[in-house]
Amino acid sequence: MSKSVQIPPVEVHDLTVKYGEKPVLWNVDFEIPSGKLIAVVGPNGAGKSTLIKAIMGILEPVSGYVNIFGKPLDEMRNQIAYVPQRESVDWDFPISVQELVMMGRYSHIGLFKRPRKDDRQIVAESLEQVGMTEYANRQISQLSGGQQQRVFLARALAQRADIYFMDEPFAGVDASTESAILELLKSLRDQNKTVIVVHHDLHTVSQYFDWVMMLNLHLVAFGPMESTLTEENLKKAYGGRLNILSKAIHLATQQNYSREK
Template sequence: MSAIDVKDLTVAYHKKPVLMDVAFSTPKGKLMGIVGPNGAGKSTLIKAVLGLIPKASGNVKILGEGYSPKNKKVGYVPQRGSVDWDFPTNALDVVLMGRYGHVGWFKRPSKKDVEIALDCLDKVGMKEYSDRQISQLSGGQQQRVFLARALAQDAEVYFMDEPFVGVDAATEKAIIALLNELKEAGKTVLVVHHDLQTVKEYFDWLLLLNKKTIAVGPTEEVFTSELLQKTYGGKLTFLDQSTIVTQ
């Protein structure tokens, strides 16, 4: 059984297709990158899979079942820019939101839940900021808090929408180390990613997307100049094997 199976997924805004017949399968325990040009539908794909936006057609299964927002086995880290960081709450409370699937929305978190939340903050280097209002945190710190919230959920499959955007090098290094820990623990992680220079270093499974599936599979097989040019419409320049420039 695959962790994620998507078949014939189409999404349209105002009757204009944004994604067309997207199909891919992700084995369990993979750290998968979703790569494509701006406007390719990468974020839209994640939102459609999670039921956050309506699908025009298609079928989605996560761990062999149709997805429900109540599914405790699925965690989601949205783009940082889509979050209201002025909401009056502190870092610990944000992470405790990840425990609601275990606790229930109308019950108070237990001492154990608080300990788990603090441990997750510690894993991302944010425990000392647990009482800090999220509006007072830097962009990288905010991203770490949202990652801690996903960890607190203790999911089997994680979807992360551009977690490296707007963070410093130290935060990016900490995030990828944590994602690798999740993979080693048998979790499956899907990451919308924009930096082609780090794709081969970060991901062992890859989806090339440009409104439709261009290619999907092991990174060493999919991350080729031919398939990248097909994905980006010829708007790439390969300076050498490790340097790619988008035009």
């Protein structure tokens, strides 16, 4: 663990992302400290989800790179876990809760192989941690919004990673799920895991998290909560979408677009 104190868990270098026609991320550059609960905030369309997806290689950046514990992402896949937005999947898909959570183990199981006993054990433990044990054999379409979120969390827990990226885990969940998720985040931090959470609720952000990253197409501010969540920074991040930067990006993407044809 002493090693991870020196080498940052996540190191993002000059990341620039183009995302179809939509606005992009420009020159995002930061190092994330270990063992912290970190919120990513910013207005709609600020590129919060895009940042997470680009860090995890789901979207390909135009330039820049990401290091995980000082090594290229592809060597460190098993160190990172991901909780996508709940709406990103079809909840009528014919699988059970258990099967969904097992997907967190696939990269450990390997090609052409079936889950082993310890994989099933880990899935059971993960479901236990989010309080969904009794739903293990349910079809996923029978879950409420809060339960869906818990199952997604369980899948990330089953990855047994050191770094967790979560995209709006608090969106549209009931109060009891919200506090359950918060407890879970805290226990992850207490195990010196690093947790990066896209968060939409500015009222709870200082209460729930240690550090905050403010984003609006570029990195506005990043640091410990008290020194970073200032009125000035909030104004910078949320003050008007149509600033010069977003206009320039819009122009650039349009031109690129016609050039490609």
